[in-house]
Amino acid sequence: MAKKLLILLFFLGSFFMHAQNLVWRTNMTDAIAISNELRKPMLILFTASGVPDNLQNEIFKTPDFAVWSRDNVVLVKLDLSDPNADASDKETNVKLKNAFGVQDLPEVCFASASIRKNKTTFSALGKIAYKPGGAKAWIAESNALLHPSE
Template sequence: MIKKLLLLILFLGSITFQAQNLVWKTSMDAAITASNDENKPMLIFFTSSSAPNNLQNEVFKTPDFAVWSRDNVILVKLDLSDANASDVDKEQNVKLKNAFGVEDLPEVCFANASIRKSKTTFQALGKLGYKPGGAKAWISESDAILHPSE
Protein backbone atom coordinates (compact mmCIF):
# COMPACT_ATOMS: atom_id res chain seq x y z
CA MET A 1 0.00 0.00 0.00
CA ILE A 2 2.78 2.44 0.89
CA LYS A 3 4.56 1.67 -2.40
CA LYS A 4 1.40 2.46 -4.37
CA LEU A 5 0.92 5.70 -2.46
CA LEU A 6 4.53 6.75 -3.05
CA LEU A 7 4.22 5.96 -6.77
CA LEU A 8 1.05 8.01 -6.98
CA ILE A 9 2.68 10.95 -5.22
CA LEU A 10 5.73 10.71 -7.50
CA PHE A 11 3.52 10.55 -10.59
CA LEU A 12 1.36 13.50 -9.58
CA GLY A 13 4.42 15.49 -8.54
CA SER A 14 6.07 14.96 -11.92
CA ILE A 15 2.94 16.11 -13.76
CA THR A 16 2.71 19.23 -11.60
CA PHE A 17 6.42 19.88 -12.11
CA GLN A 18 5.98 19.63 -15.89
CA ALA A 19 3.00 21.97 -15.83
CA GLN A 20 5.00 24.63 -14.04
CA ASN A 21 7.99 24.32 -16.38
CA LEU A 22 6.48 25.14 -19.74
CA VAL A 23 8.92 26.50 -22.27
CA TRP A 24 7.71 29.90 -23.42
CA LYS A 25 9.64 31.48 -26.27
CA THR A 26 10.07 35.25 -26.04
CA SER A 27 11.68 35.75 -29.45
CA MET A 28 9.31 35.74 -32.42
CA ASP A 29 12.12 34.65 -34.75
CA ALA A 30 12.81 31.57 -32.61
CA ALA A 31 9.08 30.89 -32.27
CA ILE A 32 8.48 31.10 -36.03
CA THR A 33 11.40 28.77 -36.70
CA ALA A 34 10.13 26.24 -34.13
CA SER A 35 6.56 26.57 -35.43
CA ASN A 36 7.63 25.81 -38.98
CA ASP A 37 10.08 23.05 -37.97
CA GLU A 38 7.47 21.26 -35.83
CA ASN A 39 4.52 22.14 -38.09
CA LYS A 40 2.53 23.56 -35.17
CA PRO A 41 0.80 26.92 -34.86
CA MET A 42 1.99 29.46 -32.32
CA LEU A 43 0.05 30.32 -29.19
CA ILE A 44 1.04 33.95 -28.68
CA PHE A 45 0.30 35.07 -25.14
CA PHE A 46 0.09 38.87 -24.88
CA THR A 47 0.39 40.03 -21.28
CA SER A 48 1.83 42.68 -18.98
CA SER A 49 2.67 42.99 -15.30
CA SER A 50 -0.64 44.76 -14.66
CA ALA A 51 -2.75 42.07 -16.40
CA PRO A 52 -4.85 39.70 -14.27
CA ASN A 53 -3.22 36.32 -13.57
CA ASN A 54 -6.37 34.19 -13.81
CA LEU A 55 -5.52 32.83 -17.29
CA GLN A 56 -2.07 31.80 -16.13
CA ASN A 57 -3.19 30.38 -12.79
CA GLU A 58 -6.33 28.58 -13.93
CA VAL A 59 -5.18 27.38 -17.36
CA PHE A 60 -1.46 27.64 -18.08
CA LYS A 61 -0.30 26.18 -14.76
CA THR A 62 -2.34 22.99 -15.07
CA PRO A 63 -1.18 19.52 -16.12
CA ASP A 64 -3.94 19.41 -18.76
CA PHE A 65 -2.55 22.52 -20.44
CA ALA A 66 1.03 21.23 -20.22
CA VAL A 67 0.11 18.04 -22.09
CA TRP A 68 -2.13 19.80 -24.60
CA SER A 69 0.36 22.59 -25.40
CA ARG A 70 3.25 20.15 -25.84
CA ASP A 71 1.27 18.28 -28.48
CA ASN A 72 -0.47 21.17 -30.25
CA VAL A 73 1.32 24.54 -30.19
CA ILE A 74 4.53 26.50 -29.84
CA LEU A 75 4.23 28.73 -26.77
CA VAL A 76 5.18 32.38 -27.19
CA LYS A 77 4.96 34.92 -24.37
CA LEU A 78 5.12 38.59 -25.26
CA ASP A 79 5.19 40.62 -22.05
CA LEU A 80 4.49 44.20 -23.05
CA SER A 81 5.85 45.48 -19.72
CA ASP A 82 9.15 43.53 -19.75
CA ALA A 83 11.83 46.00 -18.65
CA ASN A 84 14.57 43.64 -19.86
CA ALA A 85 13.31 43.56 -23.46
CA SER A 86 15.25 45.55 -26.02
CA ASP A 87 13.63 48.60 -27.60
CA VAL A 88 13.43 46.70 -30.89
CA ASP A 89 11.59 43.80 -29.22
CA LYS A 90 9.26 46.17 -27.34
CA GLU A 91 8.36 47.94 -30.56
CA GLN A 92 7.87 44.63 -32.38
CA ASN A 93 5.62 43.29 -29.60
CA VAL A 94 3.42 46.40 -29.66
CA LYS A 95 3.15 46.18 -33.45
CA LEU A 96 2.13 42.53 -33.19
CA LYS A 97 -0.42 43.34 -30.49
CA ASN A 98 -1.95 45.96 -32.75
CA ALA A 99 -1.78 43.78 -35.87
CA PHE A 100 -3.64 40.97 -34.11
CA GLY A 101 -6.22 43.41 -32.74
CA VAL A 102 -5.47 42.65 -29.10
CA GLU A 103 -7.23 45.15 -26.87
CA ASP A 104 -7.51 43.55 -23.44
CA LEU A 105 -4.62 41.85 -21.67
CA PRO A 106 -4.05 39.04 -21.20
CA GLU A 107 -5.13 37.57 -24.51
CA VAL A 108 -3.96 34.67 -26.65
CA CYS A 109 -3.67 34.72 -30.42
CA PHE A 110 -3.17 31.59 -32.46
CA ALA A 111 -1.18 32.07 -35.66
CA ASN A 112 1.07 30.56 -38.26
CA ALA A 113 3.88 32.54 -39.83
CA SER A 114 6.30 32.29 -42.68
CA ILE A 115 9.41 34.24 -43.60
CA ARG A 116 10.21 34.86 -47.25
CA LYS A 117 12.78 37.27 -48.54
CA SER A 118 13.25 38.67 -45.01
CA LYS A 119 9.52 39.49 -44.78
CA THR A 120 7.37 37.84 -42.13
CA THR A 121 3.76 37.04 -42.96
CA PHE A 122 1.34 36.01 -40.23
CA GLN A 123 -1.86 34.02 -40.69
CA ALA A 124 -4.13 34.68 -37.72
CA LEU A 125 -6.20 31.65 -36.72
CA GLY A 126 -8.15 33.19 -33.85
CA LYS A 127 -8.04 34.86 -30.43
CA LEU A 128 -9.04 33.76 -26.98
CA GLY A 129 -8.95 35.52 -23.64
CA TYR A 130 -9.73 34.29 -20.18
CA LYS A 131 -13.07 32.63 -19.65
CA PRO A 132 -14.21 30.98 -16.44
CA GLY A 133 -14.47 27.22 -16.60
CA GLY A 134 -10.91 26.04 -16.12
CA ALA A 135 -8.31 24.47 -18.36
CA LYS A 136 -10.52 21.85 -20.02
CA ALA A 137 -13.05 24.45 -21.20
CA TRP A 138 -10.26 26.76 -22.42
CA ILE A 139 -8.55 23.90 -24.26
CA SER A 140 -11.84 22.92 -25.87
CA GLU A 141 -12.30 26.46 -27.22
CA SER A 142 -8.68 26.49 -28.39
CA ASP A 143 -9.19 23.21 -30.23
CA ALA A 144 -12.25 24.71 -31.95
CA ILE A 145 -10.02 27.54 -33.22
CA LEU A 146 -7.14 25.29 -34.28
CA HIS A 147 -9.28 22.51 -35.78
CA PRO A 148 -12.54 24.15 -36.96
CA SER A 149 -13.59 21.24 -39.20
CA GLU A 150 -13.50 18.60 -36.46
Protein backbone atom coordinates in the same frame (compact mmCIF):
# COMPACT_ATOMS: atom_id res chain seq x y z
CA MET B 1 0.98 -1.31 -0.13
CA ALA B 2 3.40 1.40 0.96
CA LYS B 3 5.59 0.68 -2.06
CA LYS B 4 2.63 1.13 -4.43
CA LEU B 5 1.69 4.37 -2.73
CA LEU B 6 5.24 5.71 -3.07
CA ILE B 7 5.33 4.79 -6.75
CA LEU B 8 1.98 6.51 -7.30
CA LEU B 9 3.18 9.64 -5.49
CA PHE B 10 6.37 9.65 -7.54
CA PHE B 11 4.46 9.55 -10.84
CA LEU B 12 1.92 12.13 -9.75
CA GLY B 13 4.68 14.38 -8.44
CA SER B 14 6.64 14.16 -11.67
CA PHE B 15 3.48 14.85 -13.67
CA PHE B 16 2.70 17.99 -11.68
CA MET B 17 6.31 19.13 -11.79
CA HIS B 18 6.26 18.76 -15.57
CA ALA B 19 3.02 20.74 -15.74
CA GLN B 20 4.72 23.74 -14.15
CA ASN B 21 7.70 23.68 -16.54
CA LEU B 22 6.16 25.16 -19.66
CA VAL B 23 8.61 26.61 -22.16
CA TRP B 24 7.48 30.08 -23.18
CA ARG B 25 9.44 31.63 -26.05
CA THR B 26 9.94 35.39 -25.92
CA ASN B 27 11.71 35.87 -29.25
CA MET B 28 9.30 35.79 -32.18
CA THR B 29 11.94 34.80 -34.75
CA ASP B 30 12.91 31.74 -32.69
CA ALA B 31 9.27 30.89 -32.07
CA ILE B 32 8.47 31.01 -35.79
CA ALA B 33 11.40 28.71 -36.59
CA ILE B 34 10.34 26.21 -33.92
CA SER B 35 6.68 26.44 -34.97
CA ASN B 36 7.57 25.68 -38.57
CA GLU B 37 9.98 22.90 -37.62
CA LEU B 38 7.39 21.19 -35.40
CA ARG B 39 4.50 22.07 -37.74
CA LYS B 40 2.49 23.47 -34.86
CA PRO B 41 0.80 26.87 -34.63
CA MET B 42 1.96 29.43 -32.11
CA LEU B 43 -0.04 30.39 -29.05
CA ILE B 44 0.96 34.02 -28.58
CA LEU B 45 0.16 35.45 -25.16
CA PHE B 46 0.06 39.24 -25.14
CA THR B 47 0.44 40.46 -21.57
CA ALA B 48 1.88 43.24 -19.43
CA SER B 49 2.57 43.91 -15.79
CA GLY B 50 -0.48 44.71 -13.74
CA VAL B 51 -2.94 42.69 -15.85
CA PRO B 52 -5.18 40.14 -14.11
CA ASP B 53 -3.58 36.76 -13.43
CA ASN B 54 -6.75 34.71 -14.05
CA LEU B 55 -5.55 33.33 -17.39
CA GLN B 56 -2.16 32.40 -15.95
CA ASN B 57 -3.45 30.89 -12.71
CA GLU B 58 -6.62 29.14 -13.86
CA ILE B 59 -5.52 27.97 -17.31
CA PHE B 60 -1.78 28.02 -17.95
CA LYS B 61 -0.72 26.59 -14.59
CA THR B 62 -2.85 23.45 -14.89
CA PRO B 63 -1.68 19.95 -15.85
CA ASP B 64 -4.42 19.82 -18.53
CA PHE B 65 -2.98 22.88 -20.25
CA ALA B 66 0.57 21.57 -19.96
CA VAL B 67 -0.32 18.34 -21.74
CA TRP B 68 -2.47 20.07 -24.35
CA SER B 69 0.08 22.78 -25.14
CA ARG B 70 2.94 20.29 -25.46
CA ASP B 71 0.98 18.37 -28.09
CA ASN B 72 -0.66 21.25 -29.98
CA VAL B 73 1.18 24.59 -29.93
CA VAL B 74 4.43 26.50 -29.51
CA LEU B 75 4.08 28.88 -26.57
CA VAL B 76 5.08 32.51 -27.08
CA LYS B 77 4.83 35.18 -24.39
CA LEU B 78 5.11 38.81 -25.45
CA ASP B 79 5.24 40.99 -22.35
CA LEU B 80 4.57 44.52 -23.55
CA SER B 81 5.92 46.01 -20.32
CA ASP B 82 9.12 43.95 -20.03
CA PRO B 83 11.84 46.34 -18.81
CA ASN B 84 14.56 43.96 -20.05
CA ALA B 85 13.38 43.97 -23.67
CA ASP B 86 15.27 46.20 -26.05
CA ALA B 87 13.51 48.99 -27.93
CA SER B 88 13.23 47.12 -31.24
CA ASP B 89 11.65 44.07 -29.55
CA LYS B 90 9.16 46.30 -27.73
CA GLU B 91 8.28 48.04 -30.98
CA THR B 92 7.86 44.70 -32.78
CA ASN B 93 5.65 43.35 -29.98
CA VAL B 94 3.39 46.43 -30.06
CA LYS B 95 3.13 46.16 -33.86
CA LEU B 96 2.15 42.49 -33.52
CA LYS B 97 -0.43 43.37 -30.85
CA ASN B 98 -1.97 45.94 -33.19
CA ALA B 99 -1.78 43.66 -36.25
CA PHE B 100 -3.67 40.90 -34.40
CA GLY B 101 -6.25 43.40 -33.16
CA VAL B 102 -5.57 42.78 -29.49
CA GLN B 103 -7.47 45.31 -27.38
CA ASP B 104 -7.48 43.98 -23.82
CA LEU B 105 -4.62 42.28 -22.02
CA PRO B 106 -4.02 39.47 -21.43
CA GLU B 107 -5.19 37.92 -24.68
CA VAL B 108 -4.07 34.90 -26.67
CA CYS B 109 -3.74 34.76 -30.44
CA PHE B 110 -3.17 31.59 -32.41
CA ALA B 111 -1.12 32.02 -35.57
CA SER B 112 1.28 30.41 -37.95
CA ALA B 113 3.99 32.31 -39.78
CA SER B 114 6.55 31.99 -42.50
CA ILE B 115 9.66 33.97 -43.34
CA ARG B 116 10.57 34.45 -46.99
CA LYS B 117 13.11 36.93 -48.30
CA ASN B 118 13.43 38.38 -44.77
CA LYS B 119 9.72 39.19 -44.71
CA THR B 120 7.48 37.57 -42.10
CA THR B 121 3.93 36.68 -43.04
CA PHE B 122 1.48 35.75 -40.29
CA SER B 123 -1.67 33.75 -40.70
CA ALA B 124 -4.05 34.44 -37.81
CA LEU B 125 -6.06 31.43 -36.69
CA GLY B 126 -8.10 33.20 -34.02
CA LYS B 127 -7.87 34.79 -30.62
CA ILE B 128 -9.24 34.02 -27.21
CA ALA B 129 -9.29 35.85 -23.90
CA TYR B 130 -9.84 34.59 -20.39
CA LYS B 131 -13.30 33.26 -19.65
CA PRO B 132 -14.32 31.63 -16.38
CA GLY B 133 -14.89 27.90 -16.68
CA GLY B 134 -11.48 26.39 -16.19
CA ALA B 135 -8.79 24.89 -18.36
CA LYS B 136 -10.93 22.22 -20.04
CA ALA B 137 -13.43 24.79 -21.35
CA TRP B 138 -10.62 27.08 -22.51
CA ILE B 139 -8.87 24.18 -24.26
CA ALA B 140 -12.13 23.14 -25.97
CA GLU B 141 -12.59 26.67 -27.31
CA SER B 142 -8.96 26.76 -28.43
CA ASN B 143 -9.36 23.43 -30.22
CA ALA B 144 -12.41 24.84 -32.03
CA LEU B 145 -10.25 27.72 -33.29
CA LEU B 146 -7.32 25.50 -34.28
CA HIS B 147 -9.39 22.71 -35.86
CA PRO B 148 -12.62 24.29 -37.12
CA SER B 149 -13.54 21.34 -39.38
CA GLU B 150 -13.59 18.78 -36.55
